[in-house]
Amino acid sequence: MILNEELLSIQRGEQGVAMQKVLNTLIMYGEAFGAERMVKITGKMGHAVIGTGSLTWKPVFDLMEKLIDGGAIPKQSFTTDPRGIEDHVPVPLAQKAVFKLIFSNQRRMEKEWERMGIKDKNAYTCTAYMDEVGNIPQKGDILGWAESSAVSYANSVIGARCNRNSGILELMSNILGYVPEFGLLTDEGRKADWIIVVRCNELPEPQLLGSAIGFKCIEDVPYIKGLDKWLGAELTQNVKDYLKDMGAASASNGSVGLYHVENITPEAVELGEKLIKENAKVFVIDDAEIERVKASYPIVWDDLNAKPDIAFAGCPHFSLEQLLDWTDRLEDGLKRNKNEKVTVDTIFCAAPDVRARFEKEYPDKAARLKEIGVTVSGLCPLSYTSNPLTDKSKIITASNKLRYYSKARFYSEKELVEILTGGEI
Amino acid sequence: MARVFKGRVVVPGTVSAEALVTHSGFNTLANLKTAGSFLNPKGILQDHNNPEIFGKAIPKKALCLPETIGSTTGGMVLYCASCMKVGPACMLFSKKADTLAVAGAVLTANWSDYPIVLVDELGDEFLEYVKEGQMIHVSQDGTVTVED
Numbered sequence: 118m119i120l121n122e123e124l125l126s127i128q129r130g131e132q133g134v135a136m137q138k139v140l141n142t143l144i145m146y147g148e149a150f151g152a153e154r155m156v157k158i159t160g161k162m163g164h165a166v167i168g169t170g171s172l173t174w175k176p177v178f179d180l181m182e183k184l185i186d187g188g189a190i191p192k193q194s195f196t197t198d199p200r201g202i203e204d205h206v207p208v209p210l211a212q213k214a215v216f217k218l219i220f221s222n223q224r225r226m227e228k229e230w231e232r233m234g235i236k237d238k239n240a241y242t243c244t245a246y247m248d249e250v251g252n253i254p255q256k257g258d259i260l261g262w263a264e265s266s267a268v269s270y271a272n273s274v275i276g277a278r279c280n281r282n283s284g285i286l287e288l289m290s291n292i293l294g295y296v297p298e299f300g301l302l303t304d305e306g307r308k309a310d311w312i313i314v315v316r317c318n319e320l321p322e323p324q325l326l327g328s329a330i331g332f333k334c335i336e337d338v339p340y341i342k343g344l345d346k347w348l349g350a351e352l353t354q355n356v357k358d359y360l361k362d363m364g365a366a367s368a369s370n371g372s373v374g375l376y377h378v379e380n381i382t383p384e385a386v387e388l389g390e391k392l393i394k395e396n397a398k399v400f401v402i403d404d405a406e407i408e409r410v411k412a413s414y415p416i417v418w419d420d421l422n423a424k425p426d427i428a429f430a431g432c433p434h435f436s437l438e439q440l441l442d443w444t445d446r447l448e449d450g451l452k453r454n455k456n457e458k459v460t461v462d463t464i465f466c467a468a469p470d471v472r473a474r475f476e477k478e479y480p481d482k483a484a485r486l487k488e489i490g491v492t493v494s495g496l497c498p499l500s501y502t503s504n505p506l507t508d509k510s511k512i513i514t515a516s517n518k519l520r521y522y523s524k525a526r527f528y529s530e531k532e533l534v535e536i537l538t539g540g541e542i
Numbered sequence: 543m544a545r546v547f548k549g550r551v552v553v554p555g556t557v558s559a560e561a562l563v564t565h566s567g568f569n570t571l572a573n574l575k576t577a578g579s580f581l582n583p584k585g586i587l588q589d590h591n592n593p594e595i596f597g598k599a600i601p602k603k604a605l606c607l608p609e610t611i612g613s614t615t616g617g618m619v620l621y622c623a624s625c626m627k628v629g630p631a632c633m634l635f636s637k638k639a640d641t642l643a644v645a646g647a648v649l650t651a652n653w654s655d656y657p658i659v660l661v662d663e664l665g666d667e668f669l670e671y672v673k674e675g676q677m678i679h680v681s682q683d684g685t686v687t688v689e690d
Contacts, residue, residue, distance in 0.1 A: 141652060146641075173575065173576050219579070282645065283641065284616075286617055368612070368613075370611070372567070372611045372642070415591060521572060522613070
């Protein structure tokens with residue numbers, strides 16, 4: 118790999134052993150993909166995937182300590198993924214004790230992040246690109262982010278350039294200020310291997326469509342046709358939210374890091390079908406395929422008729438608009454089904470800054486949610502289920518990502534609202 | 543009779559290990575999120591979406607796979623599994639390895655005492671041929687020998 122003078126000096130050890138080792142790690146990583154040079158990170162902030170001080174991740178926190186002690190600190194401020202639990206979330210005592218144990222590195226991790234320059238105490242979210250959080254790259258920015266859903270969003274909806282970097286590697290990239298140039302950082306790597314034609318009778322739910330795309334494309338880049346019929350051509354907040362949830366699902370069932378949506382996402386608007394590779398494969402997604410995908414999800418509850426204990430929505434974290442929309446959906450459902458409270462304890466997940474704005478600007482709705490049995494939290498439901506006691510709970514969700522990584526049972530958004538408001542599905 | 547395959551070396555090393563085979567993507571986080579802790583001290587694979595390997599032990603195995611999928615914690619989860627001595631001995635990919643798997647192996651090579659050897663581009667035939675429990679020998683140059 119060809120290195121510039123700044124990087125050569127790091128390689129000679131002139132900025133210490135830790136920096137030298139960070140560089141060598143990134144060179145080895147880049148060379149595996151044929152990278153010939155390092156390119157400067159141009160995004161103003163980084164995003165890391167480590168937000169939970171999990172017991173299992175002690176080696177990560179030991180490594181972070183080594184980096185700090187060696188003077189290897191990120192060049193820019195950053196946000197990171199959500200915490201596993203928050204104090205205001207009601208949790209039975211036994212679960213609380215286990216959380217304390219399995220997240221025993223939380224305080225240590227947060228101190229290390231502070232020493233490394235994390236944005237602030239509210240910077241823990243998987244959707245740091247929300248206006249309220251403010252980690253919003255520009256189109257064309259080079260990033261060294263991790264978090265599969267955030268990478269997918271930054272690449273696809275914003276048009277920034279970022280590979281699917283792993284945890285720790287994202288940190289090292291931001292310490293160095295450079296990333297190896299390959300894959301989704303290059304024009305060629307951003308071209309579509311698949312044409313996905315959405316031919317459903319109505320707009321499919323995003324997590325189901327994303328799941329279908331992930332199963333088919335695995336790590337390839339899809340060019341999706343047919344969504345503009347419902348979504349229009351403007352990237353409104355509703356459209357962004359739809360794409361956020363679709364992208365997260367395609368990065369769970371597969372590892373899609375970039376998708377183009379005809380007439381909607383910035384590169385598709387700019388370049389159209391020039392983005393499609395010659396001999397790209399074509400796959401049609403219709404209602405039957407969506408149903409097939411949903412039916413293929415394993416249900417790992419021992420008692421299929423068990424009453425759910427807890428429901429989660431907002432994985433990845435809700436936007437403000439989604440919080441408002443889901444509040445209205447529950448209100449409508451409760452009225453329709455003549456109930457006063459949700460039938461299952463429910464947690465809506467959103468970035469701490471989004472939650473703060475929701476509570477400040479919509480105090481009536483926030484109070485109403487509390488009244489009907491919904492807690493709004495910045496926690497990560499995936500991390501929440503790494504507690505063996507909570508994992509034994511009967512969790513229901515409309516998130517394919519949460520379903521994939523836990524024993525949660527998946528329902529479509531419509532079904533979930535019906536269950537929560539006492540209706541029948 | 544043994545069958546020999548030649549792949550591309552990403553993290554070099556000499557390894558002899560028993561094969562553990564998945565024909566669909568290996569979701570690293572779903573499989574290993576608690577591996578090495580008191581919750582899963584033996585490194586038992588936990589991804590219920592992948593019945594082919596669910597419930598099997600991974601430590602010191604030669605993991606044969608097409609690619610890894612899922613969360614970008616993937617590489618650091620592999621790194622943690624390696625540091626906690628419940629990682630695979632090597633990862634043998636039929637296709638080109640993905641960024642998360644490479645990151646994990648590279649991290650172990652540079653920052654852990656238990657590097658995970660990674661060889662990729664062994665071809666579809668490799669994954670069609672290799673069966674769970676077969677003994678596999680990996681050489682420094684990316685030669686992979688599968689014993690019958």
